[in-house]
Amino acid sequence: MSEAGRKDxxxxxEFRQHCRDWLAANHPGRPxxxxxxxxxELSDPDAxxxxxxxxxxxxDAGLIGCDYPAACGGGGQEGFQAIANQEMMxxxxxxxxxxIGMGMAAPTILFHAQDEVKAELLPRLLSGEDIWxxxxxxxxxxxxxxxxxxxxxxxxxxxxxxxxxxxxxxxxFAEWMILLCRTSKDDKYNGLSYFVVPIKDNLNKGVTVxxxxxxxxETGFNEVIFDNVVVNDRYRLDEVGAGWKVAMTTLAHERxxxxxxxxxxxxxxxxxxxxxxxxxxxxxxxxxxxxxRNGKTAADDxxxxxxxxxxxxxxxxxxxxxxxxxxxxxxxxPMRIPLQFKLVATELAQDLQQIAYEVEGAASSxxxxxxxxxxxxxxxxxxxxxxxxxxxxxxxxxxRNILGERVLGLPKSK
Amino acid sequence: MSEQPKNFGFGEDETMLRDSARKFFQxxxxxxxIHAQVAHDPEINRPIECIWDRDLWxxxxxxxxxxxCVPEAAGGIGMPLVAAVAIAEEAGKAAFxxxxxxxxxxxxxxxxxxxxxxxxxxxxxxxxTATTLAITNQKGSWHSSDxxxxxxxxxxxxxxxxxxxxxxxxxxxxxxxxxxxxxxxxVEASAANLDITPxxxxxxxxxxxxxxxxxxxxxxxxxxxxxxxxxxxxxxxILTLISSDIVGSGxxxxxxxxxxxxxxxxxxxxxxxxxxxxxPLVNVMxxxxxxxxxxxxxxxxxxxxxxxxxxxxxxxxxxxxDMGVFAASRAVQFHGGIGFTWECYVHLFFxxxxxxxxxxxDAKYQRTLLADMxxxxxx
Numbered sequence: 001m002s003e004a005g006r007k008d009x010x011x012x013x014e015f016r017q018h019c020r021d022w023l024a025a026n027h028p029g030r031p032x033x034x035x036x037x038x039x040x041e042l043s044d045p046d047a048x049x050x051x052x053x054x055x056x057x058x059x060d061a062g063l064i065g066c067d068y069p070a071a072c073g074g075g076g077q078e079g080f081q082a083i084a085n086q087e088m089m090x091x092x093x094x095x096x097x098x099x100i101g102m103g104m105a106a107p108t109i110l111f112h113a114q115d116e117v118k119a120e121l122l123p124r125l126l127s128g129e130d131i132w133x134x135x136x137x138x139x140x141x142x143x144x145x146x147x148x149x150x151x152x153x154x155x156x157x158x159x160x161x162x163x164x165x166x167x168x169x170x171x172x173f174a175e176w177m178i179l180l181c182r183t184s185k186d187d188k189y190n191g192l193s194y195f196v197v198p199i200k201d202n203l204n205k206g207v208t209v210x211x212x213x214x215x216x217x218e219t220g221f222n223e224v225i226f227d228n229v230v231v232n233d234r235y236r237l238d239e240v241g242a243g244w245k246v247a248m249t250t251l252a253h254e255r256x257x258x259x260x261x262x263x264x265x266x267x268x269x270x271x272x273x274x275x276x277x278x279x280x281x282x283x284x285x286x287x288x289x290x291x292x293r294n295g296k297t298a299a300d301d302x303x304x305x306x307x308x309x310x311x312x313x314x315x316x317x318x319x320x321x322x323x324x325x326x327x328x329x330x331x332x333x334p335m336r337i338p339l340q341f342k343l344v345a346t347e348l349a350q351d352l353q354q355i356a357y358e359v360e361g362a363a364s365s366x367x368x369x370x371x372x373x374x375x376x377x378x379x380x381x382x383x384x385x386x387x388x389x390x391x392x393x394x395x396x397x398x399x400r401n402i403l404g405e406r407v408l409g410l411p412k413s414k
Numbered sequence: 415m416s417e418q419p420k421n422f423g424f425g426e427d428e429t430m431l432r433d434s435a436r437k438f439f440q441x442x443x444x445x446x447x448i449h450a451q452v453a454h455d456p457e458i459n460r461p462i463e464c465i466w467d468r469d470l471w472x473x474x475x476x477x478x479x480x481x482x483c484v485p486e487a488a489g490g491i492g493m494p495l496v497a498a499v500a501i502a503e504e505a506g507k508a509a510f511x512x513x514x515x516x517x518x519x520x521x522x523x524x525x526x527x528x529x530x531x532x533x534x535x536x537x538x539x540x541x542x543t544a545t546t547l548a549i550t551n552q553k554g555s556w557h558s559s560d561x562x563x564x565x566x567x568x569x570x571x572x573x574x575x576x577x578x579x580x581x582x583x584x585x586x587x588x589x590x591x592x593x594x595x596x597x598x599x600x601v602e603a604s605a606a607n608l609d610i611t612p613x614x615x616x617x618x619x620x621x622x623x624x625x626x627x628x629x630x631x632x633x634x635x636x637x638x639x640x641x642x643x644x645x646x647x648x649x650x651x652i653l654t655l656i657s658s659d660i661v662g663s664g665x666x667x668x669x670x671x672x673x674x675x676x677x678x679x680x681x682x683x684x685x686x687x688x689x690x691x692x693x694p695l696v697n698v699m700x701x702x703x704x705x706x707x708x709x710x711x712x713x714x715x716x717x718x719x720x721x722x723x724x725x726x727x728x729x730x731x732x733x734x735x736d737m738g739v740f741a742a743s744r745a746v747q748f749h750g751g752i753g754f755t756w757e758c759y760v761h762l763f764f765x766x767x768x769x770x771x772x773x774x775x776d777a778k779y780q781r782t783l784l785a786d787m788x789x790x791x792x793x
Contacts (some may be wrong), residue, residue, distance in 0.1 A: 410686030
């Protein structure tokens with residue numbers, strides 16, 4: 001973050017100042033309702049609408065979709081989204097709700113949809129007016145994503161879709177879905193195709209959305225049943241049978257390794273200061289100073305201190321790896337660090353949050369619904385939710401296979 | 415706020431130097447050559463030897479590598495520490511037996527002295543005088559004010575322990591306690607009344623000794639009461655150099671074990687097919703990347719003269735130490751029965767890493783000090 005602004009071109013510096021000025025004058029302030037820790041857990045329509053208003057205002061001011069073509073409702077720039085993201089983080093704005101749309105659907109549509117469809121869908125996606133969800137996983141297709149059973153059958157200019165999607169975050173609010181499905185049973189990988197599908201328009205006209213409940217008691221994700229849902233062929237992305245390739249564009253972006261930078265605003269508006277974050281070791285150190293353990297504060301306990309320092313070192317290493325990634329002379333393989341990103345970030349947060357139980361001691365038993373739970377119960381809640389991301393977006397065991405195979409060149413495990 | 419460059423200060427000159435070091439080691443220090451050299455006698459009670467290639471050292475001196483860290487004002491090339499770190503990493507990757515890294519550590523202390531005597535010694539290092547530190551007591555304390563040597567009327571008594579590459583070096587930088595506190599003193603290896611007793615050590619790629627002083631002449635480098643401050647000032651550099659050595663050795667072990675996992679076949683599959691092998695090797699890789707980035711960050715922050723150099727160096731050493739132990743243990747384990755033998759090269763690197771991971775403080779020690787710095791001293 002200390003590099004922000006250092007390497008700006010004059011145009012970028014001007015844009016950065018614009019972001020700064022606009023944010024200073026238009027920060028949405030504190031939300032009127034309690035927000036979940038992330039957009040994927042959204043279940044309260046009031047919370048969603050408040051966040052949508054925030055995203056729309058930021059979009060209208062040019063902070064969202066800066067790097068997308070103007071014909072698609074974007075800013076037509078290059079390298080501006082990263083600047084807007086930095087400034088939104090600095091200004092501690094709320095997170096943007098259309099996270100699946102911006103992070104996964106938009107790049108996929110940009111690279112694989114027809115121009116008319118891009119122009120039709122992207123403006124309302126970037127503004128947050130249309131919420132997007134992702135129909136990839138199925139009961140029989142998790143880690144083995146290609147084992148798709150949801151089937152789209154050609155019928156003239158249309159396709160008729162039948163099947164069952166699962167873990168579909170935001171489907172209960174979504175206008176649209178990016179859908180991976182099968183169009184031929186002859187070949188596992190080459191029989192897949194990719195569509196964008198209207199969800200809200202088809203609710204109770206073939207599409208059924210049923211909430212699934214996480215171990216935390218929060219909703220936010222669903223199963224989605226397709227019963228003869230009709231979609232026009234214009235909404236097919238890329239060629240019939242190219243679905244796997246298109247899905248790879250989606251997944252690369254989901255894992256932070258795609259060319260497009262996802263608009264992101266950090267979500268630091270939940271509290272005013274950094275110490276509220278459940279991904280900050282310094283926040284955990286502060287908590288440790290307030291908790292007692294074996295007759296002294298937890299921050300004085302040698303074993304807790306050692307664990308906290310281990311986490312601090314891992315966090316520092318993560319930042320330095322991101323830096324070294326940009327120095328070819330100091331990297332051993334161009335994808336060695338980028339492909340680690342998802343794996344390392346999710347485990348770092350999980351391990352940090354696990355230590356909080358020991359820091360909190362008996363009080364770690366208290367849940368978010370108890371006024372006495374330390375730090376409003378956010379650490380233990382975050383620890384449980386951390387499994388959502390060590391499992392999703394390519395389970396970390398799969399990530400290790402990818403790293404072992406693509407970076408180290410070890411034989412494939414299949 | 416950090417003023418550090420995006421590329422860690424690793425520019426064209428540094429890249430060229432690193433690449434030439436890499437080539438030098440590839441051409442002159444292959445693992446089979448090192449093994450034949452230092453592992454020629456497996457006998458547990460073999461005589462203690464100091465094995466190294468003086469011709470290679472001479473070449474290294476002529477290439478200017480000992481001058482790399484010496485400030486220009488003292489007759490050196492005055493390159494950033496990042497450059498020495500890159501060379502040290504390549505040396506670790508080759509498990510190279512030499513006084514190079516020890517000399518770099520002594521260079522750091524001499525540079526922090528700031529006296530004429532120290533600068534003269536630096537000039538000699540630039541010219542190829544191998545020099546090492548003798549600043550540790552018998553109990554193995556890494557604390558700068560702990561020494562078993564004393565100075566009375568300009569002569570040294572007592573002892574210094576765990577002296578790295580002692581038999582390869584021409585000179586020692588000795589910490590000794592006088593009336594006014596700890597000072598630093600330069601001693602010739604050939605000095606009268608100095609006993610250099612080699613230790614029987616596990617690491618085959620270096621030698622180590624303890625020194626006994628019985629009224630030994632010396633030159634003052636830092637006055638009594640200044641010595642511990644000087645050592646503390648140089649310690650971040652020392653820790654960073656040792657971390658680089660571990661990073662290099664770790665990468666060698668990773669790549670070697672990966673190669674083995676690709677070729678060794680059991681149950682009709684190459685070993686690396688099995689996730690119980692693949693996943694820990696990936697975990698080793700992740701740890702190496704952490705250690706490497708933290709080490710470059712430490713070197714760069716030292717070059718930039720930041721306040722955070724001790725924090726950065728201790729983070730690097732903690733990560734490097736833990737990574738080294740892990741990398742070494744997986745390398746032996748995943749080579750199976752072969753990895754357990756003397757004949758296999760893996761143990762050369764295993765032992766070098768196990769030696770380095772404790773040197774100047776293991777990971778837990780670093781974290782104890784870091785906790786005091788970051789959280790504050792425990793009540």
